Amino acid sequence: MNDLAIKTVNLTKRYSGLWSKQPVEAVRNLNLEVHRGEIFGFLGPNGAGKTTTIKVLLGIIYPTDGEAYVLGQPAGDPKNHYRISYLPENPYFYDYMTGREILTFYAKLFGIGEPDRSKRVSELLDRVGLSRAADQPLRTYSKGMLQRIGLAQCLINDPELLILDEPTAGLDPIAHIDIRDMILDLRNQGKTLFISSHQLSDVERVCDRVAILNKGVMVQLGRIEELLAGGHVELIADKVPDNAVEPIRQLGGKVSLHDGRLIVEQPDNGSIDRVIDIVRAAGGHIISVKPYRRSLEDLFVETIQGGKDI
Amino acid sequence: MNATFAIAGATFGEAVRKRVLMVILLVALLILLISPAFEPFAGGRGARTLILSFGFGVIQLAGTFIAIIMCTGMIPTEIERRTIYTILSKPVQRYQFVLGKFLGAVSTLGFMYLMMGLVFLMASRLALGEFNPEIIRGLIMFFFQSSLLAAVVLFFSTFVSPLVNYFLSGGVFLLGNLLSSFLATIQRDPEVVPITRIPVQILTIILPNFANFNVQNPIINPEQVITDPTAYMVQTLSYAVVYMALLLVASMLIFNQREM
Numbered sequence: 080m081n082d083l084a085i086k087t088v089n090l091t092k093r094y095s096g097l098w099s100k101q102p103v104e105a106v107r108n109l110n111l112e113v114h115r116g117e118i119f120g121f122l123g124p125n126g127a128g129k130t131t132t133i134k135v136l137l138g139i140i141y142p143t144d145g146e147a148y149v150l151g152q153p154a155g156d157p158k159n160h161y162r163i164s165y166l167p168e169n170p171y172f173y174d175y176m177t178g179r180e181i182l183t184f185y186a187k188l189f190g191i192g193e194p195d196r197s198k199r200v201s202e203l204l205d206r207v208g209l210s211r212a213a214d215q216p217l218r219t220y221s222k223g224m225l226q227r228i229g230l231a232q233c234l235i236n237d238p239e240l241l242i243l244d245e246p247t248a249g250l251d252p253i254a255h256i257d258i259r260d261m262i263l264d265l266r267n268q269g270k271t272l273f274i275s276s277h278q279l280s281d282v283e284r285v286c287d288r289v290a291i292l293n294k295g296v297m298v299q300l301g302r303i304e305e306l307l308a309g310g311h312v313e314l315i316a317d318k319v320p321d322n323a324v325e326p327i328r329q330l331g332g333k334v335s336l337h338d339g340r341l342i343v344e345q346p347d348n349g350s351i352d353r354v355i356d357i358v359r360a361a362g363g364h365i366i367s368v369k370p371y372r373r374s375l376e377d378l379f380v381e382t383i384q385g386g387k388d389i
Numbered sequence: 390m391n392a393t394f395a396i397a398g399a400t401f402g403e404a405v406r407k408r409v410l411m412v413i414l415l416v417a418l419l420i421l422l423i424s425p426a427f428e429p430f431a432g433g434r435g436a437r438t439l440i441l442s443f444g445f446g447v448i449q450l451a452g453t454f455i456a457i458i459m460c461t462g463m464i465p466t467e468i469e470r471r472t473i474y475t476i477l478s479k480p481v482q483r484y485q486f487v488l489g490k491f492l493g494a495v496s497t498l499g500f501m502y503l504m505m506g507l508v509f510l511m512a513s514r515l516a517l518g519e520f521n522p523e524i525i526r527g528l529i530m531f532f533f534q535s536s537l538l539a540a541v542v543l544f545f546s547t548f549v550s551p552l553v554n555y556f557l558s559g560g561v562f563l564l565g566n567l568l569s570s571f572l573a574t575i576q577r578d579p580e581v582v583p584i585t586r587i588p589v590q591i592l593t594i595i596l597p598n599f600a601n602f603n604v605q606n607p608i609i610n611p612e613q614v615i616t617d618p619t620a621y622m623v624q625t626l627s628y629a630v631v632y633m634a635l636l637l638v639a640s641m642l643i644f645n646q647r648e649m
Contacts, residue, residue, distance in 0.1 A: 134474075134649070137474070137477070137478045138477070139473075139474060139477055139478070139648075139649050140648040140649065141648065157480045157481065157482050158480065160478060160479055160480040160481075161480050163478070164478065164479075165474060165475065165478035166475075167471045167474045167475060168471075169471070170471055170472075170474075170475060171470035171471055171472050172472065172475070173399055173402065173403055173472070175402060175403060175406050176399075176402070184395055184398075184399055185475070185479065187391055187392065187394075187395035188391075188392045188395055188396075188476065188479040188480070188481055189479060189480060190391045190392070190480075229475075232475060236479075242478075
């Protein structure tokens with residue numbers, strides 16, 4: 080388990096209200112392994128059980144069944160919290176405090192004393208680009224600045240594992256790119272990042288592996304490139320005679336021909352070179368050859384919408 | 390303890406910036422400042438009795454409102470705003486969070502009582518021409534009464550919503566002020582049957598006795614004689630400390646099991 084940052088074994092969380100007869104199963108038999116040093120995307124529609132899982136990992140709520148381990152220790156052990164950090168979705172910080180004061184507050188929670196505390200706070204303010212706004216109250220901060228201060232409070236203890244819930248939600252494009260770059264920078268420093276997000280393009284760009292949760296059940300897990308394999312190449316050609324269609328069709332792709340315009344969708348591993356040869360030999364004129372990669376969004380939609388009732 | 394004090398400091402900082410609490414404090418300060426002007430209404434009771442009982446009344450009322458308003462949302466608001474997640478994901482034990490919140494609340498009350506006490510002392514000095522040590526004693530008693538009420542409110546805030554908490558805490562405060570005298574009355578009455586008396590006796594034991602802190606009673610009713618005021622004060626404050634400790638332990642136990 081030493082190479083694992085997070086491990087859950089048949090993790091189940093049921094909520095049973097005081098008056099409701101039927102308990103709500105937020106997470107069901109979740110088996111998850113996140114390796115140290117990777118960026119792991121934790122995806123799913125609203126209500127899929129992502130935040131519930133994160134809360135169990137942090138010890139904010141307790142599992143109904145199963146086990147959860149963080150950095151080799153049972154989840155929720157406060158001693159383990161010296162090595163992890165968490166940024167919740169849309170975090171609120173005491174807004175009467177300045178950026179410097181809020182980071183000092185969080186540093187005190189770790190028992191970081193002076194002069195290390197002031198030095199660390201100044202370094203972090205600089206790192207997240209808030210040195211100039213350090214002594215302004217948080218209530219004057221924009222959403223992007225608050226997200227940066229949120230990330231700074233995550234780094235106060237130089238954690239091994241960062242759990243980020245929607246780190247780029249609601250940010251303008253510049254702030255969005257900044258936060259994304261900071262995440263990549265953290266990976267380069269060897270940190271493990273566990274990111275729950277609806278920003279699928281970000282996840283696709285930064286994550287090594289992803290898991291998709293739906294209705295509390297994990298429905299996809301794997302490396303991004305493996306999950307997104309299976310794209311196709313589209314070829315468009317003009318002045319293609321009717322007799323060229325049959326040999327192309329035999330190669331296994333989707334073929335359509337109207338008024339001499341040929342459109343072929345050939346699987347990635349299909350023989351697009353053979354199609355080009357056939358078109359040229361028949362006197363056709365190739366207009367374009369374009370590879371289409373499956374996006375994480377495609378996978379997400381297919382997984383969630385195409386999923387059976389769980 | 391670093392974390393506990395950090396949470397207490399943040400709680401204090403936030404509370405003293407709450408407009409509603411500041412308005413209550415300012416109104417109380419204003420009334421205390423002009424309290425000598427009510428001297429002509431003293432009638433047969435004397436200016437001293439009027440000014441002291443009136444001033445203590447204002448301080449008690451302000452302290453009660455401040456304790457209830459400040460503490461009802463203390464934990465639910467932290468959960469709603471998700472601030473608590475960034476705190477409990479740090480190496481902070483849940484008991485430290487509850488203790489920090491309570492210490493922050495008590496510090497805020499201490500600050501408010503200091504302000505009100507200074508103005509009350511000044512106003513009574515101007516009106517009566519003397520420095521009255523009863524005021525200091527009264528302020529300490531009411532400060533402990535409000536702190537005990539804050540512990541009650543904080544206890545309820547670990548498991549009920551702020552709205553329910555207002556009613557529960559208000560009810561406990563009211564009963565805690567009335568039950569002991571009610572019990573004394575029904576114990577003197579031979580016609581009261583045990584089925585009526587026993588529940589009152591049980592409630593009187595369980596609920597905090599807020600009436601013991603009401604120092605205006607001997608001022609207004611001089612026939613109530615406290616032979617050793619210092620011993621009475623020590624006893625009452627010890628009662629408050631023990632009761633607060635019990636409430637805090639109960640709050641911590643409940644909060645430890647609470648899912649957020």
